[in-house]
Amino acid sequence: MREQKKxxxxxxxILTLSIVVSIIFFxxxxxxxxxxxxxxxxxxxxxxxxxxxxxxxQSKTKLINTISKKEGVIQGSIQFISKKEAxxxxxxxxxxxxxxxxxxxxxxxxxxxxxxxxEADHINLLESEIEELSGVDxxxxxxxxxxxxxxxxxxxxxxxxxLALIFIFLGMIILQNTIKALIDKDKLLIKNMEFVGxxxxxxxxxxxxxxxxxxxxxxxxxxxxxxxxxxxxSQWMPWLWSHVKIEWLISSAAIAVLLTMxxxxxxxxxxxxxxxxxxxxxxxx
Numbered sequence: 435m436r437e438q439k440k441x442x443x444x445x446x447x448i449l450t451l452s453i454v455v456s457i458i459f460f461x462x463x464x465x466x467x468x469x470x471x472x473x474x475x476x477x478x479x480x481x482x483x484x485x486x487x488x489x490x491x492q493s494k495t496k497l498i499n500t501i502s503k504k505e506g507v508i509q510g511s512i513q514f515i516s517k518k519e520a521x522x523x524x525x526x527x528x529x530x531x532x533x534x535x536x537x538x539x540x541x542x543x544x545x546x547x548x549x550x551x552x553e554a555d556h557i558n559l560l561e562s563e564i565e566e567l568s569g570v571d572x573x574x575x576x577x578x579x580x581x582x583x584x585x586x587x588x589x590x591x592x593x594x595x596x597l598a599l600i601f602i603f604l605g606m607i608i609l610q611n612t613i614k615a616l617i618d619k620d621k622l623l624i625k626n627m628e629f630v631g632x633x634x635x636x637x638x639x640x641x642x643x644x645x646x647x648x649x650x651x652x653x654x655x656x657x658x659x660x661x662x663x664x665x666x667x668s669q670w671m672p673w674l675w676s677h678v679k680i681e682w683l684i685s686s687a688a689i690a691v692l693l694t695m696x697x698x699x700x701x702x703x704x705x706x707x708x709x710x711x712x713x714x715x716x717x718x719x
Contacts, residue, residue, distance in 0.1 A: 447648050447652070448648055448651045448652045448655060449655070450604060451648065451649065451652035451656070451694060451698070452651075452652045452653075452654075452655035452656035452659060453656070453659070454652075454656075454694055455652060455653060455656030455657075455659075455660075455690050455691060455694050456656050456659045456660050456663065456690075457597055458689075458690040458693055458694065459656070459660055459686050459687055459689075459690040460660075460663070460686075461595055462685075462686040462689050462690060463678075463682065463683065463686040466679075466682040466685070466686060467677065467678065467679070467682065470677045470679075471677070472549075473549040474673070474677055476547075476549045476552050477508060477511075477546050477547070477548065477549055478546065479546065479547075479576050479577060480544045480545070480546065480576060481544070481545050481546065481547060481560075481573070481574070481575060481576065482542055482543070482544055482573070482574035482576070483501065483542060483543040483544075483545075483564055483570055483572075483573055483574075484540045484541075484542050484570075484571045484572040484573075484574070485497070485540055485541040485542065485543065485569055485570065485571055486540075486569055486570070486571045487517075487540060487541075488569075489541070489569045493568075493569055494514065494541065494569070497543070497567060497568075497569050497570070498512055498514055498543060500567060501543060501545060501564060501567075502545070504560060504563065504564070505551065505556075505560075506547045506548050506550075506551030506556060506560065507545050507546070507547060507548075507560075508545070508546045508547065508548055511544075511545050511546040512543060512544070512545045513543070513544040513545070514541070514542075514543055514544075515541070515542050515543075515544065516541050517537050517539040517540050517541050518537070520539040520540075520542070521537050521538075521539050540571060547560070552577070557575065557577055561573050561575055624637055624709060624710070628710070634710060637706075637710065638702075638703070638706050641702060641706060642699070642702055645698060645699065645702045648698075649694070649695060649698055652694070653691055653694075656690075656691075657687065660687065664683075
């Protein structure tokens with residue numbers, strides 16, 4: 435019964451620590467890629483130029499070329515959406531009733547701006563220059579929405595940090611209970627080694643090895659969870675995977691493993707010192 439309980443404790447420790455390693459890994463990975471993620475979302479924000487209804491095709495083409503040459507505009511990001519296309523799209527979304535009567539939409543031009551030009555002064559200058567162009571009716575600046583995206587990214591980092599700390603705390607409690615169960619089994623042996631003059635480092639050695647045994651298996655399981663998560667993310671959000679740097683991926687895994695190793699070894703030493711400071715009466719009663 436005790437052996438079964440010990441094995442259950444070891445398995446729980448391995449599983450919990452592997453989750454800790456995975457969460458720390460993803461937190462550090464997001465931290466490393468914050469700038470890249472911010473850049474991605476900035477360059478995906480659409481700037482919309484609504485055109486007047488009196489432009490011919492030649493004037494529209496000229497206007498598109500003029501906007502594409504503006505400083506900071508991402509080459510290849512310009513899209514022209516005619517009012518017919520807009521009506522057709524909205525009809526599919528809302529219903530065929532939109533096909534009746536006059537088309538309420540206007541031709542629009544969409545484009546994106548490079549992250550390095552995403553400053554208020556440049557955006558305001560770009561807005562004023564485009565609004566002065568002949569054939570432009572309205573310019574819509576959606577950069578205000580980026581503040582919400584950025585704040586959500588910060589909240590995500592905080593949530594991951596809190597989750598990591600919770601799992602680290604739970605992992606340490608479970609690991610300490612597992613270590614305690616291992617030490618309880620050999621507490622008489624520990625005291626006998628003390629009586630014959632064994633050094634503290636010698637007494638701790640077998641228990642540290644057992645902790646390492648738990649850690650190594652946690653790392654393997656944690657890395658498997660990480661690889662599975664990366665595969666799922668690469669299939670679900672391929673755009674995100676394309677912005678991940680391999681060197682930061684490896685660094686995140688190494689830091690997560692190192693932090694877990696330091697904390698678990700520290701926890702083992704504390705638990706061992708508690709036992710070594712007790713006398714025989716305190717050990718049994």
